[in-house]
Amino acid sequence: MLLNTVPLTRDLVFVGGGHAHALVLRSWGMDPLPGARLTVINPGPTAPYTGMLPGHVAGHYGRDDLEIDLVRLCRHAGARFIQDKAIGIDRSRREVILEGRGPVAYDVASIDVGITAQMDLPGFDAHGIGAKPLDVYAARWRAFLEQVERNEASPEVAVIGGGVAGCELAMAMAFRLRKIGAPPKVTVIEAGPRISGVGSKARQTMLAAMAALGIEVRTDARVTEVRADQVLLAGQEPVRAALCVGAAGAFPHGWISRTDLPLEDGFIVVGPDLGVKGDDALFAVGDCAVMPHAPRPKAGVFAVRAAPILQHNLRAALTGGARKNWRPQKDYLKLISLGEQSAMAEKFGLTLTGSFMWRWKYRIDRAFMDRLSDLPIMAGPKPPDTAALGVRDILAAKPLCGGCGAKVGSGVLSAALEGSAPMAGEVITGAGDDAAVLRQPGGGFQVISTDHLRALVEDPVQMTRIAAVHALGDVWAMGARPQVALASIVLPQMSAELQARTLAEIMQTTREVLEAAGAQLVGGHTTMGAELTIGFTVTGRREEMPLTVAGAQAGDVLILTRPIGSGVILAADMEGRADGRDVAAALEIMGKTQDREAAILGKVAHAMTDVTGFGLAGHVRPICAASDLDAILWRDAIPVYAGARALSDAGISSSLMPSNRADASMQGGEDLLLYDPQTAGGLLAAVPASDRDTVIAALEAEGCQGHVIGQLSKGTGQLTLG
Structure with missing residues (x-):
């Protein structure tokens, strides 16, 4: 086919x-x-x-x-x-x-x-900041403002460079400092005899605007050194500055x-x-x-x-x-902000100034940003004119999510696995826990599990890292040490050269993740299909009986090592509604190994699992059911990925969420994020209450996170949101 x-x-x-x-x-x-x-x-x-x-x-x-x-x-x-x-x-x-x-x-x-505007001046690298790259400068400016507001820095700013960029930023900074109630002392330092980049009429307008904001302009000023609190000039008095901005040219x-x-x-x-x-x-x-x-x-x-x-x-x-040739225009419209909501326009030597120019500039800028934020929704494939009953219902539903959001619901899966009891002999536990447990002839135990993920990002390297961490989670959740892995890779149809490039990236990343976890890649299987899918079969060893979902005790507290809400963020990303910073931050956490967390929790936990496709509630429930316990989860104590709460409140959810919700209902209130499927989610451990502070301190000492999110008590498997 x-x-x-x-x-x-x-x-x-x-x-x-x-x-x-x-x-x-x-x-x-x-x-x-x-x-x-x-x-x-x-x-x-x-x-x-x-x-x-x-x-x-x-x-x-x-x-x-x-x-x-x-x-x-x-x-x-x-x-x-x-x-x-x-x-x-x-x-x-x-x-x-x-x-x-x-x-x-x-x-x-x-x-x-x-x-970049980073300047080759003595002391500039240590004490100055270039006006470009813009994101680096903007972040430094925001931090400086906070310092000024806390009285940790004086509102003294030096701008090296009296061109349009330097003067425009000087006016903006002076205006903002005034607005927060900090009397500014902003100085523009220009090596030439006058500010540059504009005609004489526009120059006079800019000088007047800067004078109105209390900005001093030093001309014929050559910077010799930048220090933490001042800028030294040749033959002139130093300029005091808690912030020094470089805007003298493009480098x-x-x-x-x-x-x-x-x-x-x-x-x-x-x-x-x-x-x-x-x-x-x-x-x-x-x-x-x-x-x-x-x-x-x-x-x-x-x-x-x-x-x-x-x-x-x-x-x-x-x-x-x-190919076509590009012919850049010889002149262009300069729209220069003057600090307040006022601007100056210059072209062909003509100059216009006022609030109406600001409104014009605002409309131009907003139109540009709207082009890049109001992205058109591209129509998907049309359903067939004639199809079997039920086809249209499925096609009309929410698109299938990637990662763990594509899993089969726990109810369907449990029914399919019914009757799959472990055989006598070396198999201790089989289906139903994070991994199967095998008795080793020479002593000790081995765990084995398999998992694969439909691509949730286009980058094979990031996808491989997340898939490997996700699969290893089953080994870590049982307190075992990762041993070996087999890879199962499905590539989209591509040329032989792109196959080689993609597999090289995947294999290199796989080795990096496994070696960091103390395991090694020993083989696998590749094929081509409709989409990128990456999976691993992993094994691990533990001398004593591995941890399972059984064994928790009344009074134990529940400790979670990662936020929840990745399914919502990834679903919103598919719809083009997620903030890219939130997506990037979540993916970074999902790609980090949890070997340190597992080593700490594995020593004290009575029961442990990892939170994946069935959501937090769906993974707490087996712990309760295995030991006749109830659980109360403290909503405000549960960590949530940045942006996930707002997206959930806006009605966004993963395609697996409704199934998770049906399979693991809560008492005393509801939070849809508790049913959100997680990919490479955190470890969830039932730990004696007497050890909670020691465990949290040990996690923090290793640079890891641990959140006490609830407690267990005698009961019948009921989950309550508190």
């Missing part, structure tokens, strides 16, 4: 989440190129929008208004997102070298990483200068088609690139205008089509 997919044959890689790449991602989601696998590499899950930075600094915009959600854009575009920093490119091997993981191969790649990222890319003053040389000079497989756009035939200032407007040409030429490079 033929697979109902187009095989993947080419890797397209975006290095950086700049404005041009963000716009291409939006368009790609509406018209993807069949056969191309798109990857986006960026240090963070969001990227700041240049145009709204001064407004954010001044307090007119919140952080969410400023940031482009790259995770949501990648989900919309069907792209895999890699949160990491590029540190090099090997053009002979066509690989992007990353700081925190193995290289990423490409057939075609595009670079849009912007610039290329250092890692680019260490490549063999064609460069001009450290910037990547591109031709009229935005292709890197002499390399048909590489493109560069935005401030990190330079066009010698058409020099232009470093301004975000050019990256925005270049996006349609970049998209066309990327598709041409992937399909063998003809």
Whole structure:
């Protein structure tokens, strides 16, 4: 039978989440190129929008208004997102070298990483902050504001650079400091004889606006050193500053200068088609690139205008089509914020100033951000005109989730396993617990379990890490030491070259996770199918009888090592409704091993399990049922992933949640997150109440988390929410 997919044959890689790449991602989601696998590499899950930075600094915009959600854009575009920093490119091997993981191969790649304002001045690295990258500066500014509000820092700021960017930020910072009641002392330091980047009329307008905000402008001032509390100038009095911001020019990222890319003053040389000079497989756009035939200032407007040409030429490079040339405009509209909700516009020497210009700028900025946040919902496949009874009901229901959200409900599974009692002999326990327990002829016990996950993210590396941690959870939950693993991999249909690349990433990640847990990969099986699916069969050893769900005692407290709510976040991510920062934070936790937690809990727990597909309530219930106990769960003590509560309250849930809810009802109230299926969820241990403080302290000492979420008592298996 033929697979109902187009095989993947080419890797397209975006290095950086700049404005041009963000716009291409939006368009790609509406018209993807069949056969191309798109990857986006960026240090963070969001990227700041240049145009709204001064407004954010001044307090007119919140952080969410400023940031482009790259995770949501990648989900919309069907792209895999890699949160990491590029540190090099090997053009002979066509690989992007990353700081925190193995290289990423490409057939075609595009670079849009912007610039930095980090300055080569004595003391600047230790005591200064560049105005770019914008996200780094914005985070430092927010931290500085908090320090000023707590009287831990004086409201003294020095801005090195009297161009448009430096003056605009100086006005924004002065306005915000005034707004929080801290009389500011902001100084702009310019090496030239006057502030630059605008005409004489616009210059006078900016100087007047800065004077009204109490900003001092030092011209013909050469910085010799930046210290913790002041900036030293040659032949002038020092400038006192608790915060020093560098905005004197645009500097290329250092890692680019260490490549063999064609460069001009450290910037990547591109031709009229935005292709890197002499390399048909590489493109560069935005401030990190330079066009010698058409020099232009470093301004975000050019990256925005270049996006349609970049998209066309990327598709041409992937399909063998003809490329188009881009002709940047010679002049562009400068819209400069003046601190308050007032702005100045300059073009062709004409200048306009006032609140109406701010409203115009606001509409332009909001329209740009709306394009990248109000993503169109793409229609799914139409149901067949004629189908068997029940088909339309299933197709009309919530789409099947990835990870543990795709599991069969516990009620259906229990019925299927009924009568599967363990045989006499070496098998101690079989189906019904986290893993089967086998008696070893030489003494001790072995546990064995298997698990696999439908892809919940597009990145095979992150997916492998989560799947391996998820499978190992069954071994850790029984207090056993991981031993060996067999991998079971289903790849989407793809070319032999992409198979090799993908399997190399999966196997490398598998070995890393297993070796960190003290286990080794001993084999497995691969095949191609409709979607990426990764699973592992794992074994572990324990000298004494492994922990099971049985054995808990009245009075034991329940300790949970991880938040709940991953199923809601992943379901919202599928719908394009999750905050990318929340998705990235949850995935990072899900990919961490729990060997330290298991070692601590395994020494004292009476019973233990890991919280996975059946949700927290569905995993507490077997502990209670096995020992005739009731459990009270303290709602406010249960940790929840950031963003999950709001999403759940908004009606978002995993496709498995209704089944979990039906199989494990609560008394005394309800919280839908208790039925949320977890992937690579936390360990849940029943621990003597007398040991709770010691256990929590031991977990904290190892850098782990432990939350006392409830207590057990004599009863009949009832769960109560308190």
